[in-house]
Amino acid sequence: MSDTRWLSDHxxxxxxxxxxxxxxxPAALDAQLQRxxxxxxxxxxxxxxxxxxxxxxxxxxxxAQQSNASASRVSHVVSRLEKQGYVxxxxxxxxxxxxxxxxxxxxxxxxxxxAPGHVEQVRSLIMDGLDEDQVxxxxxxxxxxxAQVDPGGTLSVAPPG
Numbered sequence: 001m002s003d004t005r006w007l008s009d010h011x012x013x014x015x016x017x018x019x020x021x022x023x024x025x026p027a028a029l030d031a032q033l034q035r036x037x038x039x040x041x042x043x044x045x046x047x048x049x050x051x052x053x054x055x056x057x058x059x060x061x062x063x064a065q066q067s068n069a070s071a072s073r074v075s076h077v078v079s080r081l082e083k084q085g086y087v088x089x090x091x092x093x094x095x096x097x098x099x100x101x102x103x104x105x106x107x108x109x110x111x112x113x114x115a116p117g118h119v120e121q122v123r124s125l126i127m128d129g130l131d132e133d134q135v136x137x138x139x140x141x142x143x144x145x146x147a148q149v150d151p152g153g154t155l156s157v158a159p160p161g
Contacts, residue, residue: 017041025125028057032121037114043077044114047086050103051111059092066156086110 007015030041035076037044049066050056064074078101081087086107094099103111130138146155 003017006074012055028125029118033118035113037110037115039114042073043068043081044111044118045113046077046081046104047107048099049113050087050101051108054105055099060089060099060101063101063140068155075077077144081107119138 004120024040026041033039033044046063046067049063050058053066060074060078061071063078064071067074078087078089082089086104088101088102088104090102092100126138127135146157147153
């Protein structure tokens with residue numbers, strides 16, 4: 001027990017605030033998307049990743065990487081999105097074992113229709129409460145935390161372009 005590195009009072013306050021944000025923000029984003037678009041946050045994220053990809057298509061393994069999720073989680077959500085007509089899946093031409101997920105026209109329309117409400121929710125929950133310096137600080141803090149939890153830099157966080 002003597003080797004335990006307990007949190008200081010200041011660290012404990014910061015940790016509890018971060019833990020509260022990790023619980024509240026994803027739930028609020030998910031609720032808005034389900035209410036307004038009939039999508040989960042993760043389903044929307046997968047559609048968004050496909051909408052930003054060249055030709056609106058990605059190998060399933062790359063889609064998992066871009067989505068920061070396991071292959072099985074992505075496969076499950078793509079199956080659901082296929083049933084809704086937003087994504088089509090096909091075998092990769094260059095590799096019989098691989099599959100390609102492609103955003104359909106209906107899927108693109110869904111992303112375009114869903115994005116304004118989603119970005120407004122992100123602004124309302126996060127950005128509107130911060131000034132420009134605080135947004136820069138948030139970016140720096142998130143970069144530091146991502147480097148800590150993902151030292152290999154495998155998580156996908158960069159916007160397109």
